[in-house]
Amino acid sequence: xxxxxxVSAQNWTTALQQFEQAVxxxxxxxxxxxxxxxxxxxxxxxxxPEERLVAAAVAPDTTEQVSQVVRTANRFRIPVFPISTGKxxxxxxxxxxxxxxxxVDLKRMNRVIEVDDKRHFAIVEPGVAxxxxxxxxxxxxxxxxxxxPDPGWGSPVGNALDHGVGxxxxxxxxxxxxxxxxxxxxxxxxxxxxxxxxxxxxxxxxEYRYGFGPTVDGLFAQGNLGIVTKMGFHLxxxxxxxxxxxxTVPRRRDIVPLIDLVNELEHQSLIGMPEYxxxxxxxxxxxxxxxxxxxxxxxxxxxDFDQYAQQRNRGSxxxxxxxxxxxxxxAAHLEHAKDRFNAVVSGSAFQDGELMRFxxxxxxxxxxxxxxxxxxxxxxFSIGARTELNPSxxxxxxxxSPIIPKTGEAVLEAQRVFMEAFTKLGVPSMVSPFSMPATxxxxxxxxxxxxxxxxxxxxxxxxxxxxxxxxVKVAAEHGWGEYRTAPAFQDDVxxxxxxxxxxxxxxxxxIKDAVDPNGIVAAGRSGVWPRHLRRARA
Amino acid sequence: MKSLLxxxxxxxxxxxxxxxxxxxxxxxxxxxxxxxxxxxxxxTCHGAGPGHPGTTALAAKYxxxxxxxxxxxxxxxPTAVRFAVRRGTxxxxxxxxxxxxxxxxxxxxxxxxxxxxxxx
Numbered sequence: 289x290x291x292x293x294x295v296s297a298q299n300w301t302t303a304l305q306q307f308e309q310a311v312x313x314x315x316x317x318x319x320x321x322x323x324x325x326x327x328x329x330x331x332x333x334x335x336x337p338e339e340r341l342v343a344a345a346v347a348p349d350t351t352e353q354v355s356q357v358v359r360t361a362n363r364f365r366i367p368v369f370p371i372s373t374g375k376x377x378x379x380x381x382x383x384x385x386x387x388x389x390x391x392v393d394l395k396r397m398n399r400v401i402e403v404d405d406k407r408h409f410a411i412v413e414p415g416v417a418x419x420x421x422x423x424x425x426x427x428x429x430x431x432x433x434x435x436x437p438d439p440g441w442g443s444p445v446g447n448a449l450d451h452g453v454g455x456x457x458x459x460x461x462x463x464x465x466x467x468x469x470x471x472x473x474x475x476x477x478x479x480x481x482x483x484x485x486x487x488x489x490x491x492x493x494x495e496y497r498y499g500f501g502p503t504v505d506g507l508f509a510q511g512n513l514g515i516v517t518k519m520g521f522h523l524x525x526x527x528x529x530x531x532x533x534x535x536t537v538p539r540r541r542d543i544v545p546l547i548d549l550v551n552e553l554e555h556q557s558l559i560g561m562p563e564y565x566x567x568x569x570x571x572x573x574x575x576x577x578x579x580x581x582x583x584x585x586x587x588x589x590x591x592d593f594d595q596y597a598q599q600r601n602r603g604s605x606x607x608x609x610x611x612x613x614x615x616x617x618x619a620a621h622l623e624h625a626k627d628r629f630n631a632v633v634s635g636s637a638f639q640d641g642e643l644m645r646f647x648x649x650x651x652x653x654x655x656x657x658x659x660x661x662x663x664x665x666x667x668x669f670s671i672g673a674r675t676e677l678n679p680s681x682x683x684x685x686x687x688x689s690p691i692i693p694k695t696g697e698a699v700l701e702a703q704r705v706f707m708e709a710f711t712k713l714g715v716p717s718m719v720s721p722f723s724m725p726a727t728x729x730x731x732x733x734x735x736x737x738x739x740x741x742x743x744x745x746x747x748x749x750x751x752x753x754x755x756x757x758x759x760v761k762v763a764a765e766h767g768w769g770e771y772r773t774a775p776a777f778q779d780d781v782x783x784x785x786x787x788x789x790x791x792x793x794x795x796x797x798x799i800k801d802a803v804d805p806n807g808i809v810a811a812g813r814s815g816v817w818p819r820h821l822r823r824a825r826a
Numbered sequence: 827m828k829s830l831l832x833x834x835x836x837x838x839x840x841x842x843x844x845x846x847x848x849x850x851x852x853x854x855x856x857x858x859x860x861x862x863x864x865x866x867x868x869x870t871c872h873g874a875g876p877g878h879p880g881t882t883a884l885a886a887k888y889x890x891x892x893x894x895x896x897x898x899x900x901x902x903x904p905t906a907v908r909f910a911v912r913r914g915t916x917x918x919x920x921x922x923x924x925x926x927x928x929x930x931x932x933x934x935x936x937x938x939x940x941x942x943x944x945x946x
Contacts, residue, residue, distance in 0.1 A: 321912070324920075325921070327920075329914055395922070395924035396924055655876075666871045666878070667876075667878075669871060673883040673918075674883035674884075675882055675886050676886050679886065682917065
């Protein structure tokens with residue numbers, strides 16, 4: 289049996305007994321087979337000495353049990369690492385930053401505390417999955433939507449605490465932004481509620497997030513100052529209808545007014561999440577003529593790309609606009625969008641989708657992009673899983689997620705910079721002149737890339753790690769930083785946020801040392817290490 | 827004492843209904859539990875229809891030699907089901923015991939093997 293670093297065998301035995309007293313013997317896992325289930329299934333260190341492994345897992349059922357577990361951990365200086373549903377795949381899964389940690393598995397805390405469809409909020413525990421919250425709402429016929437990320441098995445609490453994102457309106461799809469009030473167990477076992485929840489008997493815990501005084505909620509997202517055990521969220525009132533329309537612009541340089549106009553529509557809350565693509569891109573190898581164009585000495589010009597598009601009667605860029613509301617509101621917003629494009633970008637073409645009224649028919653459900661209408665599902669895994677187009681799937685993936693500005697110029701620059709970086713690194717490029725960013729963030733783009741992970745090819749994983757670290761530096765040199773990353777790279781990413789001699793990290797460390805002097809909670813999360821481990825790592 | 831009463835209760839019920847009826851009811855109850863656990867934990871990826879990547883992946887793997895839908899398979903063994911759930915395969919991760927308990931896993935296995943067991 290593994291023992292947490294720096295803990296004596298005697299203290300470990302006593303701590304395990306106290307964990308068992310707190311949560312029940314059957315909810316303390318120490319057997320090799322059981323704790324292996326807490327490995328990161330997509331670990332870039334799979335099977336290597338650096339892989340993050342746990343010493344044990346403890347699964348409390350209540351906030352009070354979490355408090356007892358944390359008090360014991362603090363007494364014996366045992367590192368703990370909380371997980372909600374443990375599905376943070378591609379960003380670390382259920383594994384800690386520090387090997388030998390005890391995972392505090394909150395999956396059993398799966399209660400939906402409250403959903404209000406008149407004031408539009410929910411309060412949930414960390415073990416609640418998006419599927420659970422959706423089912424709770426549907427079975428009661430409540431008139432609210434949730435905003436969910438691609439995989440529906442994740443936790444609204446866990447996802448928001450890792451700055452996760454979804455698919456509807458900006459105010460909802462930035463999941464931490466839409467949160468309202470936390471309940472947190474601090475490293476000394478004390479239980480604190482933020483926002484209005486700090487007021488006993490508060491009537492607006494799920495509605496007014498600031499309460500009174502300084503706001504501390506952000507310290508617990510991607511942080512390591514406590515274990516969140518309840519969380520409120522604002523919810524979207526269920527719209528009456530939904531419609532998409534794809535706008536396509538003809539020329540390569542039209543990417544600039546395309547994004548400017550979509551920003552205008554989105555920031556006025558006239559559309560939900562826009563989704564960009566290029567009719568010239570696509571999965572699989574490019575056609576021969578395009579491949580030749582991409583290899584042209586000195587690079588293809590905008591005119592070359594325009595000619596290529598024109599010959600095929602295709603546009604250069606597209607954006608799928610999403611409209612929500614009553615049919616009359618949707619029609620007015622769509623008409624306004626068309627007016628704006630027709631006035632600014634000559635040759636803009638719109639292809640309207642079907643106006644769908646809720647509830648959808650089964651046939652509509654089968655073809656609608658479910659997350660865009662607040663329905664959790666797992667269809668996203670079709671991209672990585674085995675298909676006829678992908679007969680040899682990887683064993684997982686690693687997300688590289690730099691934030692770039694929401695402009696056409698920035699997209700073209702990111703394409704160029706990352707393509708050059710891949711060439712320099714001598715690895716196949718994940719980026720093409722048609723790559724478009726993800727738009728989950730409300731006010732910025734994520735120029736996201738997925739690197740495959742193998743459970744058998746150590747050399748490939750090693751190359752991937754080297755490439756990943758190099759790209760973090762390349763991004764930072766251009767003013768781009770990652771919004772989220774797996775534990776393997778959190779020190780690298782935090783190092784890039786280096787303004788004024790790492791002033792932000794130094795502030796985090798000061799707070800960490802004050803709130804968690806024994807450094808027991810999620811040591812190393814986001815690159816913030818407790819004092820005793822900073823010394824060892826220096 | 828409680829367990830003795832329980833045994834006596836089961837024995838009396840069995841006497842009243844007939845042992846085979848009780849066993850059949852228990853089997854139905856186990857299958858129902860297995861079906862529910864399967865629908866909750868597995869069907870989001872391994873269900874029927876579009877948007878189920880597990881079903882798509884298995885269809886691509888077996889190219890018609892076996893059904894893509896796990897619920898239509900008659901060749902599954904407890905070892906294979908347990909391996910997939912506790913070790914994962916390809917991009918399917920393994921599931922912790924706070925998610926799929928050992929009891930759930932047994933019930934899911936029985937549910938997936940119901941046709942194989944019936945065909946014996």
